[in-house]
Amino acid sequence: MRKALFFKAGACLFLTCFIHSNVASVKAAETAEITENSLAGISVVMNQYYQEKLSESGISIANVATPIIVEGVKLTAVNGTANQNLAVANVDDYANIREEADADAEAVGKLYSKAVATVVEKGEEWTKISSGSVTGYIKNEYLLFGEDAQEVIDSTYERYAVATCTTLNIRSAATTESKIIAQVPVGEELDIVSILDEWVQISYEGTTDAYVSKNYVDVEYSYQYAVSKEEEARIEEQKKQAAIAEANSYNINNMVWPLPSDHNIYSYYGKRVAPTAGASTFHKGLDIGGKSGSSIVTVLSGTVTVASYSSSRGYYVEVSHGNGVVTRYQHCSKLLVSVGQKVSQGDTIALVGSTGISTSAHLHFSLLINGENVDPYPYLKAVH
Numbered sequence: 001m002r003k004a005l006f007f008k009a010g011a012c013l014f015l016t017c018f019i020h021s022n023v024a025s026v027k028a029a030e031t032a033e034i035t036e037n038s039l040a041g042i043s044v045v046m047n048q049y050y051q052e053k054l055s056e057s058g059i060s061i062a063n064v065a066t067p068i069i070v071e072g073v074k075l076t077a078v079n080g081t082a083n084q085n086l087a088v089a090n091v092d093d094y095a096n097i098r099e100e101a102d103a104d105a106e107a108v109g110k111l112y113s114k115a116v117a118t119v120v121e122k123g124e125e126w127t128k129i130s131s132g133s134v135t136g137y138i139k140n141e142y143l144l145f146g147e148d149a150q151e152v153i154d155s156t157y158e159r160y161a162v163a164t165c166t167t168l169n170i171r172s173a174a175t176t177e178s179k180i181i182a183q184v185p186v187g188e189e190l191d192i193v194s195i196l197d198e199w200v201q202i203s204y205e206g207t208t209d210a211y212v213s214k215n216y217v218d219v220e221y222s223y224q225y226a227v228s229k230e231e232e233a234r235i236e237e238q239k240k241q242a243a244i245a246e247a248n249s250y251n252i253n254n255m256v257w258p259l260p261s262d263h264n265i266y267s268y269y270g271k272r273v274a275p276t277a278g279a280s281t282f283h284k285g286l287d288i289g290g291k292s293g294s295s296i297v298t299v300l301s302g303t304v305t306v307a308s309y310s311s312s313r314g315y316y317v318e319v320s321h322g323n324g325v326v327t328r329y330q331h332c333s334k335l336l337v338s339v340g341q342k343v344s345q346g347d348t349i350a351l352v353g354s355t356g357i358s359t360s361a362h363l364h365f366s367l368l369i370n371g372e373n374v375d376p377y378p379y380l381k382a383v384h
C-alpha cells in the first residue's frame with residue numbers, strides 16, 4: 001500500500017522533537033502558568049513565548065495560533081495543521097546534508113526531493129536539520145518551510161492510524177453508542193479521512209462511515225526521511241545485487257556457444273594441474289578446442305571494452321554485456337573488433353589461435369560478474 005522506501009515514524013516521535021526543541025524551554029520558563037486544565041492559557045503562553053523569545057530562531061510565528069491540545073506536557077498538532085518545525089527538500093534529486101554549515105564540509109547524508117526533516121535551528125543561510133538518523137546542515141535555498149512545506153507534505157504523504165490495542169473497534173459513527181462494524185488487531189494500519197476531537201474517521205473496506213477512538217490509535221505518517229551515508233551505501237549494494245540477480249535471470253542464461261565450429265571442452269573451470277609453465281593452477285575459464293583461424297563469436301550482445309594483447313592472455317577481447325556481466329576470449333590469432341564497438345550476440349569477434357601462455361590452438365573463455373570470475377559452464381551447458 002505504501003512505498004517501501006518510505007520510513008515510517010509515529011506522530012509521537014516528531015512531537016517529541018517538537019517538545020524538545022521548543023516547548024522544553026517554554027516549560028522551564030513558564031511552568032508556573034501551565035496547568036493541564038488551562039488550554040486557552042497554554043495557547044496564550046505559547047504565543048507570547050514564540051513572539052518574544054523565538055523570533056530570532058527564524059521560525060515563522062505567523063501561525064502560532066495553530067490549535068494545540070494539551071495532555072500533560074504532550075502537545076499534539078491536530079487536523080494536520082502546519083507544523084512549524086518541519087521542512088522538506090525542495091530539489092529535483094537530493095540535497096546534501098553537511099556536517100557543518102559550510103559547502104565544503106563533509107556530507108553525512110542526503111535529503112531526497114520532498115523528504116521531510118525537523119528544523120533544529122534555522123540560520124540566515126543554513127538550517128540545522130534532523131531527519132531519520134541524520135543530523136546536519138542544509139542550505140536554506142534547498143528547503144521549504146512552514147506552510148510551503150506543509151503543502152508538499154499534504155500532497156505527498158499519507159496519514160494513517162495504527163491500532164495500539166489488542167482489538168480495535170471500528171464504529172459506524174463517532175460515538176461509543178454506534179454500531180461496531182468491524183474489529184481489527186493491534187498494528188493494523190487504517191487510512192485516515194479526517195481527525196476529529198476524540199475520534200479518527202477512517203476509510204475502511206469502501207466506506208468512510210467508519211470511526212476509531214483516538215485513544216487506541218497512533219497517527220503515523222508515510223514520511224520519507226534523510227538517508228545517511230551508510231544507508232546510501234547499503235542501498236547501492238542492494239541495487240548491485242539486484243542487477244546481478246537480473247543479469248542471472250535472463251541475460252546470462254541466453255548465451256550462445258562461443259566457438260560454433262568446435263564444442264569440445266579440454267579444461268573446465270576450477271583447480272587443475274598447470275598444463276604448461278606459467279599457466280594457472282586454478283583455471284578461471286573454459287578451454288574450448290578449435291582449429292587455428294576458426295571463428296569466435298560473442299555469447300551475448302554488448303560493447304567491446306578490451307581488444308588487446310597480453311603476454312599471458314595473448315590477443316584477447318572483452319565484451320561488456322551490462323549489469324556487471326563481462327565475457328573474455330583469450331589466445332586469439334586475430335582480433336576482428338575494436339574497443340567501443342557494439343556487437344550482437346553471435347557476431348564473430350576474433351579467430352582462434354595459440355598466443356600468450358598456451359600449448360595449442362584453443363579458446364579460453366571467461367565469464368566475469370562485477371569483476372569476479374565465475375564458472376561459465378552452468379550458463380553454457382544448455383548450448384554445449
Ligand SMILES: [Zn+2]
Pocket residue numbers: 267283285286287363364365
Ligand atoms: Zn584456459
